Every structure is written in C-alpha cells, then in structure tokens.
Amino acid sequence: MKPVLIVGSGISGLSTAFWLHKEEIPCEVIDVKDHPGGLIATEKTPFGPAEKAANGFMAAAEMCSLCDEIGVELASRKPARKNRYIFRKRPRKWPLSFRETLQFLKGIFLKIFRPSKFNEMLQGQTVEDWAEGRFGPSTVQWLVAPALQGIYAGNVRRMSASLVLKGLLEKRSRKGVNVRGTLAPKGGMGDLVTKLYDWLLKRGVSFRFSTSFDQIDSSKYSAVVIATSAFDLEKLHQVDSRIPRLQVEGLPLVTATLFFENENYHIDGFGCLFPQKEGFYGLGVLFNSSVFEGRVASKKASRSETWILGGAFRKDICRFSDDELLRQIQEDRKRLYQVEDVGKPLHMEVTRWPQALPHLNVDLEKQLSEMQVGRGVYMSGNYLGRIGLSQIVARNKMLALQIKKELS
Template identity: 25%
Template sequence: MNKVLIIGGGISGLTVAYWLQKNGLDVTLFEKDMRPGGSIRTEKEEGYLIECGPNSTLDIYKEVDDLCNELGIINEKIFTNSGTKNRYVIRDGRLRPLPTGPFQFLTTDLWSIKGKIRLFGEPFVSKYSGTSDESIADFVRRRAGQEFLDYAIDPFVTGVFAGDPTRLSIKSCFPKMYSLEKEYGSLVKGAMFGRKKKEGPKRKMRLVSFRDGLQTIPDTISKALGDRFIKGCSITSVKRTGDEFEVTSEKNRVSMTFRTNKVVIATPAWVTANIIHPISELAASYLMDIEYIPVAIVFTGFNKKSITRNLDGFGFLIPSKESKLRGYNLLGSIWSSVIFQGRAPEDMVAFTNMLGGARDTEILEYKDPELIDMTLKDLKNILNIEDKPEFIRIIRQPRAIPQYTLGHQERINTIKMELINIPGLYLAGNYINGVSVGHCIAEATKLAKKISTGY
C-alpha cells in the first residue's frame, strides 16, 4: 500500500507531502484551517506586507533551494538589502552594533575590557564534566563569562526562541555549539579547526525571504498538491488496527474514515499528543511536556519623516538585563522594510515589534491599546520617535515557539523509541530539533526520503 496520510498543513507537513507525491506515493494531507502554512502567515494591508509568524530564514539549507527549484519559485527569493549589515543590541539604553570582525570586537563598547579579557580565556576553559543536561546560560557563563551571556547570547536566544537561557538546553537549542566543546574542547578552537574539515561549497550566512513573503512556499505547495490538500478538515481520531491505521476526519460536519499503513503527524506537540494518545500514552505524555510561549507582535508603519536616526541594520534586540534595569517591554524590533524590499509604501517604514515570550508569559492578557502604548514608549526611548505610527496591526500568538527546555533531547529520544514499536507512524514539526523554517524544510525532506525508500 503506497497511501500516506499526513495530518497538519504547516511547512513540515506540506514539504513531506510534496516530496512523497513527487516520488509516486498516494498522498492525502489534512489541515483544519482554511489556509496552508501553519505558523507561516503573510498578509497584505494598505501597502504593507505583514509577516504574522516567522519573518525570514537563513539561506544555508540546500533543501530549501531544491524545493524552490522544484516549485518554480527560486527566482522569487529575495535577500537583505544592502546597507543592513548591523545587528543592534541595547546596552545602557543605547543601540550598539554587534561586532562583525576582530577589529570591531576590540573596539566595541558592547562589552567592557574585563568582559573581553574573559572571552579571550575561552580556549583555556575545561570541558563540561557533568552528566546532566546543561542550560544555555550555564554553558555560556562557564565558557565565556557573564557579560558575553548578558549582551550577546541572551538577546540571541530572545531572537530565536523568545526564551529564557537559564531554562533552555544548550545541547538541543545550539547543538553545533555543544559539539564544538565536545570535539575540540573550546568554541574558538572548534570554529578555527572545524572550518578546515568542512567539505563542499560554503553558503553565505544571509537572511532570505520572498517577494510576496514566506507564505509563497506553502501557497505554492498547496496548489501543487491540488485536491490532495484537504483544508478545513479536522482529524477526530487515529487508531491502530493490526498493521494499519484508521484515521477519522470531519469536514462540514461530515465524517470520513481512511485506512493506511503510513501516517505522518505534522501538528504542534500538544495537538500531536492528543492525536496519538490512544496509540501511545507514553509518547503523548512526553509530547505534552514540551512547552510553548506566547508572543505579541505590534506591527507599526511610520512616516519616514518621523525617523531621525539612520536605520542601517536588521533592527535591535533587548537583553533581559536591560529590560529589568530600564523597564523595557519589547523583546526587540525587526526593521522589516529596511531589511527587505516591498514591505511598506514608498514613504513609510515598517517595524515588526515583539513582546512577551518567556519574559512575560501573561502578555496576551493586555488589551490592544496597552500593547500599543508599551511598544511606542520603548520605540520613543530607543529610537527617539515622537510621532504616532500611521499604521498599526496587532498579532497575538498564544503558542508561538516551542521551548527546548532542559531534558528536551531525552524527551524526544523517548518518543522516538516509542515510535520504533509503531511502524508506519512518523512525527514532524518544529518542536523536534529545530524551529526555523529552513530547518523544518530540511528535516521534512529527509523524512520524505526515509518514507519513500524505507531508510
């Protein structure tokens, strides 16, 4: 039987479905919403292009290019505008660019002389000798010092996970960093000698999106799938009957039951837990342990005349230490129309401002006017913007980003061991081992190959 049922029309489920049907398998994908993409959602309003989920992805995954070539959208890719090389971090209430090279590192005032000396000592720090999972904060503090944690890694974690580095696992969140210490005993040594071992052409570390936003990928895949993509359809149960799965769906109050020997569940962890609970209570319980955090986005459009400083970067991130010292509410701000073309009308500037995350898990309790006031107050203090925005859009994400907390890899390993006893059941999604769009596409591509070939 070559029939595969896929539950969940986010980027992972869509990618698996596309490659499976390309390889000749009979695919049906069920999505409860009326649109494809899951957390990817691009909307256009009054000349603005608004990313309601992820804004971009890193152009480091060959699998993304392979998919885009197959879909015929490779020429729709756009890269960051010239003149946006700076990434700003707030320190002492001021925007300070992250250093991009050795000279900038020596001259930057983002870290003190004492902090730089501590960082220079990183190659001489002993390897971690413990056996328990280590947090990002403990790992970085041990290897590079508190200041580097506060004003480099903490804001970086905010930008990727909107999370708390004291609770997130270094092994799960940043496996390459973890491996450098394991293999070379030092991040600096690993960065130096690891480059020599890499094979193949080096890809530029740059951000990428599409002219019409990230929604371009899921929209194009759903069109390619045609009637094999069933939207507005909920899965009410998945049962194991012998060597087959019995999947019951409901659309427009009409139930249908399908039988297959292969099921891919590409829904968020808590949804997946509810679906597979009748099949594996143990796997379901571990899936329910995976935390998600809320994020509020206040998208603002200002007249260019309101901006007095030069916007020469990607935006800024606010370290948690600065938030505590100065009462900032923002996690950071992405200068959307500065980074990519076509994100705002010609005479306007678009910012994607983020609040909440692990720093304020009650963020969605605030009403719209309160979220707007918080945002404008911080933008005024940081960018000296006195005028009101001419356009505002608020997006609320109750469960925005999965958190790879301590013990995450062990939880995932336990789930994988359970799946060995349930042949034909596969899981996919950003809660497993990578939250970015590019990583999800890469992992889904590998999963499709595994299902198609059997290994």
C-alpha cells in the same frame, strides 16, 4: 503503495509532503484548520506587508532548493541588513567590553583547537551553564541570551543546550547556495505557503481541511507523519496510542508591525535585540524596510518595524489590548531611538499567538529522550529541537529518505 498520511499542513507538513513527492512516495495531508500554513502568513495592508510570524529564513541548501523548485521569487536585500544590534545603554553592533571580548575569544579558540570539547553537552545541561563555561557570564547576558530569546523566546536558565545549540553548531551543506544570511519571498512569507501548496496540488497531493485525525482510518495508509504542534499530541495519542504524548510548555508571542511616514530618526539595520537587564518590554524589533525591498507601500509609508513581545518572561502578553501594546512599544521606541517624541504610526497590525512556540527546556529534552514512537508513525515539528524554517525543511528531507528506506 499505500499513501503516507501527513497530519498537519503547516510548514512541517507541507515540506514533508514536498520531499515525499520528490522521492515518488504518494501522500495525503489533513488538517483541522480550513487552510494551510500554520503560523506562517502575511497580512497585505495598504501600507505594506505584515508578517504574522517568521519574517524570513536562513539561506540553506534544502530551503533554497525548495524555493527554486516551487517558483518562489525572493525579495531583493538591502545592504543595511548586515547591521545587527543589541541594546546595551544604546544600540551596539558589538555589546561586549574589551575584557569581555577577550573572554569570548577564549571560547572561540576552544572551538577552533578543541572542537569536540567545545561541542560537548551534558544531559540536562542548560544553555546558560554550557555557554558560561565557554564564554563567561557577560557573553551569556549580553550576547547569547538576547540572541536566543530572539529566535526561541525562551529563558536560557531553563533552555536545553542539547535541543537549542546542537542544530546551531552543526555544519550545514551550502552546495548550490550562492547567498548567505536571511532570505524572504518577494511577496511575503505567505507566498512560500501559497506556492508550496499550489505546487503540491498540481502534482496530485490530496488535502483535506477541517478534518481531524479521529475521522481518518489510519490502516489505509502505509505510514503516518505527525506534523502538528506539540500541543496537539495529547489528543492525537488518545486516538492512536502509537503517537507519543508530551507535556510541553507553550510560549506566547505577539507580533506588532508598525508603519511610519517621514521619520527623522531611525536605525538602518536588520534589527535590535533587548537583553533582559535593560528592562525593555519587547524581546526585539525588526527593521523590515531596511532589510528587504517592497516592505512598505512607498506612497503611503516610508518605514516598517515589527516588534516581538512575550516569550518566557511575559506569559500574559496576549491579554493586552492593541492600545496597551502600542503604549509599551512607544516607550521602548523612545529608549531605542533616544528621543521623546516618536510620533504615531500610520497603522499597526497585531497578531497574538497564545502558544506560539514550545519552550525547549531541559524537561522537554528528558521527555524526548524517553519518547517511544509506535511502528509506522513518524514525528515532525519544531519541538524536536529545530525551530528555524530552514532547519525544519532540512530535517524533513531526511525524514522523507528514512520513510522511503523503511517502506521499501
């Protein structure tokens, strides 16, 4: 059998190669970059690890199976991780008033007693419109919008309900999974990439870095999997017309991981999200050292936070210098902790992604519904509607099974 060519060695490409190998389908991976991983990487600092993008992944059957297979040791989780906050005048575990909660419960009752009605989504319907119809505007403003901007960095007034919510509402298999919530490798997310890459190399999967698609004779392959960013599709289409072109709005993100020593103020929990109405500069903050063990070098720092900035509401975020970002973060920290003197961090690690995520808006939904993919080409990427790592890995398992069926 001719091998399958995978274009892109981010988590989409690597996990596709993993599942294809499990199905005994030979594959090769190319990437224009000189290393695997895409957005996923961990910077090891003297004060502790700093993630450049995702800080963890949801416990799901396919992801846990992959981690077990490649030998990823998971970080021990702290009890405080269960505390999640949304800011409404102050950090709150539940941001809705009593009356707003009653309206929210009406939506939950609809989900329980009329699930088909609850899950119904119209073509072109926005997240805001869908959620307001079930939970009311206050739930959207104080719960749905901040939660989704923390995941997708988008604007619920433009985000597609179908692209964003269908994956979240699907029941996921938990067979063989005895944990819940967010998991992460002990050594940081970069270890997931390293372990997966090494596992594939040892099993004969070929990688060619600093190699573009136009340097490859695709006729030598039984199929081509496009596992690149959505922003690369236009160039790839010019090389091979079987590959669809998409006009995708990119959302910029900045992650800033700060390390502190001996703070008298802090919040123990997973993190805190900031609704737009509250006027924070950031989208949210992760309290790394309250979630997983080993997120600070104990002799040098006692606390680590990762601030997430940018998205649909701050598209100029990547233009700001480190000093400007720190000033804005410190102002947000004063409001969050309700103190005037928040001190200076021991260290700050900043990563800028001018096009970190595709905006999963209704325009993209329309393009995907009309997208035509040529014979022998398969698509894998977060622009298809599932951004979470566990969802991407699960989708690529199904993709590998589809390829096996169609090639047999």
